[in-house]
Amino acid sequence: AQKVTQAQTEISVVEKEDVTLDCVYETRDTTYYLFWYKQPPSGELVFLIRRNSFDEQNEISGRYSWNFQKSTSSFNFTITASQVVDSAVYFCALSEGRVAAGNKLTFGGGTRVLVKP
Amino acid sequence: DGGITQSPKYLFRKEGQNVTLSCEQNLNHDAMYWYRQDPGQGLRLIYYSQIVNDFQKGDIAEGYSVSREKKESFPLTVTSAQKNPTAFYLCASSSRDRGLHTGELFFGEGSRLTVL
Numbered sequence: 001a002q003k004v005t006q007a008q009t010e011i012s013v014v015e016k017e018d019v020t021l022d023c024v025y026e027t028r029d030t031t032y033y034l035f036w037y038k039q040p041p042s043g044e045l046v047f048l049i050r051r052n053s054f055d056e057q058n059e060i061s062g063r064y065s066w067n068f069q070k071s072t073s074s075f076n077f078t079i080t081a082s083q084v085v086d087s088a089v090y091f092c093a094l095s096e097g098r099v100a101a102g103n104k105l106t107f108g109g110g111t112r113v114l115v116k117p
Numbered sequence: 118d119g120g121i122t123q124s125p126k127y128l129f130r131k132e133g134q135n136v137t138l139s140c141e142q143n144l145n146h147d148a149m150y151w152y153r154q155d156p157g158q159g160l161r162l163i164y165y166s167q168i169v170n171d172f173q174k175g176d177i178a179e180g181y182s183v184s185r186e187k188k189e190s191f192p193l194t195v196t197s198a199q200k201n202p203t204a205f206y207l208c209a210s211s212s213r214d215r216g217l218h219t220g221e222l223f224f225g226e227g228s229r230l231t232v233l
Contacts, residue, residue, distance in 0.1 A: 009157065035221075043227040044121075045160075045207065050221060091159060104175070105222065107152075107159035 002027045004094050006108035013082050014116050021077040021111045023092030029053075034068065034075045035093040035105065045091065051075065082115045089113070119144045123208050123225035130195075130202070130232050138193045138228045140208035147212065149191035150222065153177060154205040163206075166191055195230060203232045 003026040013019050025034065036048040049059065051068050059066045063080045079086050089112045093105040121142045130136045142149065148167045152160040162175030166185040180199025185191055191210075195202045206229075209222040 004159070006159075037222075043205070043207075045209075045222070045224040047221045047223075104162060104165065105160075107161075109157065109159045 002029075002032075002094050002096070002106040004092050004106055004108035006092055006111050008111045009109065010112040010114065012114045012116065015084060016081050019079050019082050019086075019113060019115075021079075021090050021092075021113070023075045023077065023108060025073050025075065025092070025094045027094060027096075029096050031096075033095040035095070036066065036075075036077050037091045037093060037107075039089040039091065039110070041088070048077075048090075079113070082113075084115050084117055087113060087115045121208055121210055121223055121225035123206075123228050126226065126228060128228060128230045130230065132232055133197045135194055135196050136202075136230065138195070138206055138208075138230070140191045140193065140225060142189050142191075142208075142210045142223075144210055144212065144223060145188070146210035146223070147188070148210060149185070150209040150211075151175075151181070151183065151191070151193045152207045152209065154207060154227075160207060163193065202230055205229050 005024045011019055032053045034051045037045040038048055039045045056068050065078045067076045089110045091110045092108040095105045124139045150165040151163040153163055154160050161177050163181050164172055164175050164183040166172035169185055169188050172183050172185050180196055182194045205227050207227045208225045211222050
């Protein structure tokens with residue numbers, strides 16, 4: 001069975017500080033996808049990134065960066081120079097790689113990030 | 118603008134009543150999903166549909182029912198059999214890229230159901 005664990009339930013930082021969100025996953029599949037979604041106060045989740053299990057390159061997008069380490073089954077997310085607008089709940093998710101499974105994502109419990117001015 | 122519309126945004130229900138949550142998308146996506154979110158917990162999959170007139174149970178389907186008569190619509194009924202229905206319900210859809218699911222879900226703004 002698939003499982004995603006986000007051990008940090010809430011993180012509070014002051015603006016401009018960096019913040020790293022941890023994500024550890026479990027799966028028996030050799031092909032799988034990992035995701036990060038952001039849930040602002042409005043409620044809808046917003047897709048941030050997808051990474052497949054064969055691509056371990058780290059990725060940077062503006063102030064966001066992701067560190068995928070297959071050896072430790074982790075897919076961590078860092079926000080550099082945080083801003084108040086980054087305040088949200090962030091979810092890590094895992095999906096089986098088989099096409100027939102569609103996009104059945106297994107979500108972690110989420111990490112609430114509070115950025116104070 | 119393309120997107121997913123959920124209604125109502127807030128809903129109150131008495132115990133023993135069924136209630137239907139609406140989800141409409143104009144993204145021309147094949148697949149649609151219903152997730153439930155409880156405070157401090159992640160999202161859990163209730164039902165999903167990959168094509169019109171077909172749907173599958175997710176991890177927590179008991180006490181819920183769905184239909185998929187049209188590509189753009191995927192309503193969720195919370196029945197009286199659902200023991201703890203108070204939650205935040207999120208509808209999502211996804212497309213395919215060259216036949217493969219992209220993995221990216223597009224979400225609505227959710228419906229918050231409270232049972233009195």
